[in-house]
Amino acid sequence: MRAAFFDKAGIENLRVGEFPDPVTTGHDVLVKVHTAGVNPIDYFAISGRHGLKSGPALVAKPMPHIAGAEIAGTISKLGSHVKDFVEGDRVAIYSRLFDGTCDYCRAGLEMLCRTGGIIGVACNGGFAEYVSVPSKNVCKIPDGMSWEEAASMSVTALTPFHALREAHLRAGEGLLVFGASGNTGMVAVQLGKMAGASVIAVSSKGWVRDLGPDHVIEDRNTVVEQVREFTEGKMADVVLNSLGAESWEASYESVAINGRWVTFGILTGAQVSLDLRSLYNKQIKLMGSTGGTMEEFRELVKEVKGLNVRVWKKFGLEQTRDALDALFAKQRDGRIMLVF
Numbered sequence: 404m405r406a407a408f409f410d411k412a413g414i415e416n417l418r419v420g421e422f423p424d425p426v427t428t429g430h431d432v433l434v435k436v437h438t439a440g441v442n443p444i445d446y447f448a449i450s451g452r453h454g455l456k457s458g459p460a461l462v463a464k465p466m467p468h469i470a471g472a473e474i475a476g477t478i479s480k481l482g483s484h485v486k487d488f489v490e491g492d493r494v495a496i497y498s499r500l501f502d503g504t505c506d507y508c509r510a511g512l513e514m515l516c517r518t519g520g521i522i523g524v525a526c527n528g529g530f531a532e533y534v535s536v537p538s539k540n541v542c543k544i545p546d547g548m549s550w551e552e553a554a555s556m557s558v559t560a561l562t563p564f565h566a567l568r569e570a571h572l573r574a575g576e577g578l579l580v581f582g583a584s585g586n587t588g589m590v591a592v593q594l595g596k597m598a599g600a601s602v603i604a605v606s607s608k609g610w611v612r613d614l615g616p617d618h619v620i621e622d623r624n625t626v627v628e629q630v631r632e633f634t635e636g637k638m639a640d641v642v643l644n645s646l647g648a649e650s651w652e653a654s655y656e657s658v659a660i661n662g663r664w665v666t667f668g669i670l671t672g673a674q675v676s677l678d679l680r681s682l683y684n685k686q687i688k689l690m691g692s693t694g695g696t697m698e699e700f701r702e703l704v705k706e707v708k709g710l711n712v713r714v715w716k717k718f719g720l721e722q723t724r725d726a727l728d729a730l731f732a733k734q735r736d737g738r739i740m741l742v743f
């Protein structure tokens with residue numbers, strides 16, 4: 404099959420060519436990839452660093468390796484023990500490997516599995532014509548769901564879906580979303596509105612208004628003042644900052660008394676300083692969130708209708724390198740997808 408692969412860490416080592424077909428046995432299914440989302444995790448899996456310029460090493464295996472965590476496609480072959488699917492089923496793939504037997508899995512927290520990992524990092528991923536995955540990671544998609552939407556479920560949509568659950572966002576509360584035009588940000592704005600929250604989106608992109616936020620803050624330097632004005636001094640009950648250090652202070656100052664601050668990303672840096680007095684005086688909860696559970700993934704795919712996923716550029720498999728470079732382009736204006 405054709406695949407984008409690398410034999411050692413480094414974006415410069417990525418090439419597209421012939422790769423051995425995946426072996427599909429037992430409880431696995433072979434999926435013919437139709438669309439793959441391109442995310443920072445894929446870039447980092449290839450670069451071997453968990454950060455843009457530096458950061459701790461991220462070891463992809465096996466080598467040579469195929470990245471690609473976010474996958475939608477059609478089942479083309481079933482392992483001998485697979486009963487729940489038939490060839491031709493259109494599916495989205497949950498991107499966390501999990502054993503189903505450890506204490507976290509038994510508690511329904513598959514993304515925290517003790518022996519787990521991310522598809523495309525801990526095993527070969529979807530930047531290829533075919534990928535073989537455990538059938539328990541696979542979910543059929545509704546007839547009306549587009550391939551772009553299906554290929555946005557497991558990372559782009561599930562990550563904010565779980566984070567807002569983790570933060571217990573309730574109807575009538577205020578939600579502040581940093582990076583609202585980013586992959587996860589655009590979904591967070593929509594999920595916030597679906598939950599009945601009043602949503603303030605931070606983004607300089609005009610199209611973010613089409614996602615339905617109550618307010619948009621275009622100037623990142625006036626976030627705290629504007630949140631104060633929009634909330635009549637109360638500030639935001641839930642603040643979602645997946646951008647990291649650069650917007651840490653503005654995001655923390657924007658949390659309401661008894662509010663929740665939640666993150667799942669560090670694109671602009673991981674180190675921040677915190678005055679603990681404000682944390683307990685305002686009874687603020689600082690929360691980390693990663694991925695989402697298998698049950699949340701199924702709920703998202705089956706029941707959350709009409710998510711608007713803005714796609715900026717589509718590339719073919721042969722242009723995987725260009726797709727990865729576009730991920731951090733200044734002019735980027737929506738999602739990047741590989742379509743085969």
Ligand SMILES: [Zn+2]
Binds near residue numbers: 503513517518519
């Ligand atoms: Zn487990």
